[in-house]
Amino acid sequence: MKAGSKLLGAVTALTLAMCVVVSGAGVAFFGSTVAAQAAVVSVIEVRGNQRVDSETIRGNITIRPGVNFNNSDIDESVKRLFATGLFSDVTIDRRGNRLIVTVDENLIINQVVFNGNKKIKDKQLEALVQSKPLGPYSETTVEYDAEAIKEAYDRIGRSEATVSTQVVNLSGGRVNVAFEINEGGRTKIATINFVGNKYYSNGRLADVIATKRSGFLSFLSRKDVYDPDKLQADEELLRRFYYNRGFADFRIISTSADLDPESNDYVITITLDEGERYSFGDIEVESTVAGIDAERVKRHLASRKGAVYSAEKVEESIISISEAAAADGYPFAQVTPRGNRDFVNRTISVTYLIDQGQRAYVERIEIRGNTRTADYVIRREFDISEGDAFNQVLIRRAKKRLEALGYFQSVNITTQPGSEPDRVVIVVDVRDQATGEFSIGAGYSTGSSGATAELGISERNFLGRGQFIKVAVGGGENTRTYTFSFTEPYFLGYRLAAGFDVAKTEDTSQNGYDIETLGVTFRVAAPITDRVRTVLAYNYSQEEYNPEAGASFSAPIQDAIDNSPWIKSSISSSIIYDTIDDKRLPREGIFARMTGEFAGLGGDAQFVKVTAKGSYYRPLSDYGDIIGLVSVGGGYVASTSGNLRVFDQLFIGGETIRGFESQGIGPRDTNGDALGGTTYFNATAEVGFPIPVLPRDFGLRGAVFADAATLYGNDLNLGGAVVNGLDMQWRASVGTSLIWSSPFGPFRLDFGFPVAKESFDETQVFRFGTAGRF
Template identity: 35%
Template sequence: MGFVLTPSFASAQSYQFNSVRVEGNQRIQSDTIVSYAALERGKPVSAGQLNDAYQRILDSGVFETVELVPSGNSLIIKVTEFPTINQINFEGNRRIKDDKLAELIESAPRRVFRAAQAERDAETIAAAYGAQGRLASRVTPRIIRRSDNRVDLVFEIAEGDTIEVERVSFVGNKVYSDRRLRRVLETKQAGLLRTFINKDTLIEDRLQFDRQVLRDFYLSRGYVDFRVNSTNAEVTRERDAVYLVVDVTEGQQFEFGNISVTSEIAEADADLYRSALKVKPGVTYSPLIVERSIEMLETLATRQGIDFLRVEPRVTRNDRDLTLDVEFAMVRGPRVFVERIDIEGNTTTLDRVIRQKFRSVEGDPFNPREIRDAAERIRALGFFAKSDVDVREGSSESQVIVDVNVEEQPTGSLSLGGAYSVNDGFGVNVGLTENNFLGRGQRLSFSIATAQESEEYVLGFTEPHLLGRDLKFDLDLGVSETDSSYAEYDTSRAFFRPALTFNVTEDTTLEVRYTWADSEMIRRDDVSFVGGTYPVAGPVIRSEINQGSKTSSSLGFTYSYDSRLTGLDPNIGFTMQVGADYAGLGGDSEYLRTTAKLVAQRKILNEEVTLRATLETGSLHWMGDDYSRSIDRFVLTPSVMRGFEPGGIGPRDTAPRADGGSYDDFLGGNVYAVARFDAEFPLGLPEELGLRGGLFYDVGNLWGLQDVDTPASGGFVVGRNGSFRHVVGFSVLWTTAFGPLRFNFSNAVKKEDFDKEQSFDLTLQARF
């Protein structure tokens, strides 16, 4: 495009025009163009003023060329208008759809075409592809001329290949290995399954996030001076991969020194608040522990009716012994109240769903920390693509207004999955879930799980805030059928289970539930042999089958504790679950079932090795007039005790068969106890393979069969008391894009002669 001003005016030359004529304009009115020139008729005009008039017309942005041609007492303004955009097309794009690209650019149909704007739009599109890791993408804007001074704008897109992160390495790290730090980052190295994962591409936003999570990782472990000096991405010559190098400075690890609490408020007893703190001197310093301590102290003040109390952490650094003294100073904050909470952007989600995440309501004292925590809870809902919580001054200086602006996103999901295990074979899982049912924050789900030997259909409903309180209500309805090769009978079961769950303390919860179930053991066809037929199941199982369909109506609870919620050490965790169910509130069965499970985990050797110990036990006390059945008693599966088939250990019926052989039916037991010890560690293989190793040792027993139909047993039941079995093994853990695979190779070093071993176990759970 060229812009011509003729003739070239000498600086001393002047003109006087009595008339101005415009030529070449089609859309823009002549008077409008004359007004751009801003020249007064009949008055002398210098060459400089003509140049200024030319520039003003050009700066209007609607003309491709402009000429000012003096002709006697007349001035002729010749213009060529920029064409208008008839339509915009995108060619060559597959990864980003047309409608998404149209939202990115500023050029639009029926607007004036500007080459500079088209170039900027092309850069914007290329940046969008770069954000997906396609740094080699190229976008070229082209125009196709149409009649009536119109053009079609076409963006020709060469998407290019994704730029994979071939290697992630660190410089300056001494405490934690590259392998451990790579597990922290969101950016991953390209591996064998690079086709199925998107985290091995170089994306700038992800790198910024990685810098922050890396800093959080070190700070939570006491390295207060840690910093990321630089992140350098070196692109290969072929521009198809990068080598990412992260330069860090770790610094020294600090511990908590002297912990004190001071109070500037008369009604707040500093000694009382100090005794409530969990943090002790010698604990590795972490900003998260400080934040939790502040929240706990301010919550305690609120419970005592002390408003506007604020806790200020005052940290004193001791470089000599690498400690940080922390003084929690309780001061009086400004007397500011919450005037109101305004919520915008929620078209589906009800206001109350968002308000439930605030512990403050209109009229309460304003606590900035609580507002920040509420913002995190809103984001954690997963209902919104974006959520912003801001505070502004209200109708007076002593009041504030909390503004919540959200942008909703789809909350329903359809999941299709496949599963395989050596016990149940191949299976298909289909799930339909809506996490924000009718905008009420409720969860509605329906799942179908089918395998070669089992089927299950479950309808679930969850109300996280029953009656507006911090009380979760669950309701599950389901039916299931099994046709297991490990049992000589089929089963059918239907159940109805409502439950209430609430927090007892910060790290403990209590679930109270009612369960109604109808279950039945179904007989299989007899087996033929040369001399006749015999039942496929032994006498004990047949007597249990003869009981027919039985219902149970039980009331139970589960008490859970998780130290990771408020623990002071991120490398140590302890969980506990204790539960009991009493059946006898109607139905055909009466029993008391109790279970307990304890899990302790610790990471050692700079978090390279994970040690885990699990203790699991259960007891069934049958109180009904009839006998319990195998499906009522405990049966150990490989997920509880490795090295054996499902039902591979415990009491068994070995009554003789009509063909001269004997039955071998597992019957389950009334009591079990299992201890599992695991160690997981790197194998020294490339990190991108996702392979780790493990060693395990399991010891356990299943016994107790006092409520069996004694005449039916005929004295052929073995393993009533049993013994503790011991199993050792090696595991290969493979983290894939499909899900975690675990290969267990085991050997029972101590067992009973009638046990059924299983030396190999593979479990794969996949979602697509």
């Protein structure tokens, strides 16, 4: 028992001793921790700095003499000093009542130079790199800069470019940084292959995407540059193309771009699955919102039963329903389409569900990435602003508008939560692109006009303000033209495109007299719907006629010469309906224009004139890319006081009915001078097709056509002169055309052969000019 007591006492004593030791150690440990977390120093000493002032370093740390600090303050101070970019190493130690801050200064860049670059200018490269003169030198940053330069050359089709760096040490801790660039050869796209397509040919799909195969004029358009981002955008273009033509199951299986190192050419292969083609089945509207009548909403639908299924038509229907609901006082109404496929009949029935959406408001619209385009140019394409009800449909519409401007390489709109649960931040990310264009126009007439050419420079986004400016100079053997145009697309903050055109023309091609015309037009265009717009204009012109010595003319022309200069002051109004899918090469849609003009607001001209034209395009073969065109037009002019002046009458010719000279048909005096008419009608039927023996990348197409036209009537003081062609007499021609979609714009060569004409008409087999016929 005593032995056990002794043992118990020994254990107890040992335990107490250990507790004392542990307790003492704990006091020591916790005491040091508290001291580390709540230290105070009286002096901050800076070491290692040569160029950076000590006070600057002290000002960039959070620790102050006489103020408690802890380890977090030390960590934050180290981070702040590194963030200045001035130091390669920073340490902070406490020694008694002194804080020691030791730094290793970065070298300072004296100069950044680029050697070997020709395709990308120094200023462009300077904007790419982060290494700047008078900034800190960082080896890591220089490596990133070299990679950024390499990527810039990749984007212009020079994947072989190499970038190396040289650093030259100077006195005083300074260095020069040189980027040595070997631009290499231009990387081209040899072939673009499509695999799996049955409904559309390779050539038709090649027209859809923005990436093009390399050709002899590719250096002008730069569309043959391989870019992964651009190829991804091409995939989206293909999806839209198929989805809007009935292929709701379309998908892209794979896309590959293989570079041949020997030829330095890419081979791009896009494998796709078209799926079946669908038409719209039953179209219904259902509404859970008490105040919205589903039957009444149906009139706003763009999708129709039996038509080829189109995702775009569904989108238009959603927008129309949402706008109608908002107009009725339901801005938060949400429209959701529900499709039901009938695989047997290959139809898709669509039901538009209208529900009360979540109440949310736009807190702000944040614009990012626009280095050139002003913020307000982007904001004005939105139908909503800060504080308005958030509507996803209007966001999608704004995106389409921004893409249609042609100012940006890419447009991406996303949303983020706002400061409150019912607030939304709209984030718009854009990427600016070049918007200036140099254009060349040319024409040739076998008649008196001869060859003509026009050089123009235009800018669609002048100074980033969205304004359009164009300056053009043209002429030929007998003509000179000078034009200047300016358009402000948002006049006075409204969606009104206001502008003016100034033009001067000198024409010496007429028989026995010259014409000099100076004119100015002020115009305002306003959209009525997405497809309909109207244009109101004021037109002023002065025409001066200078006869050659000894020349004689018929009474109407002599009267115009005697009353020279002739001033016309008029107003005109046009209404335009446009559903054309592509202005450069229309394949589908309608373009119609009707214009009325009243002259008599001062000046010498006194008349009322009405002209109209409508063109309808439709694919005749999707796979063969064969396009049909039917066009009709007409015009009428009448004097409001006395007789018309000869040059105020209507004139048509080879521009309207090919196979004839300009002003080649209609009333004509015995001297052969065209006198014009009061009424005309014309019609055209044309079939366009790709030329099978040539690659589609050349941009060449052929066409066959048939034209018909008549010009007749008279409101002139003929003075007893004999005039032919006052009665309605139809002319007709047939022919063939060669159309070239060049980097300078579309051109066409027409070979027209009259099959019905009058003996006094002036014919012309060959005509060369621009392809636009709107």
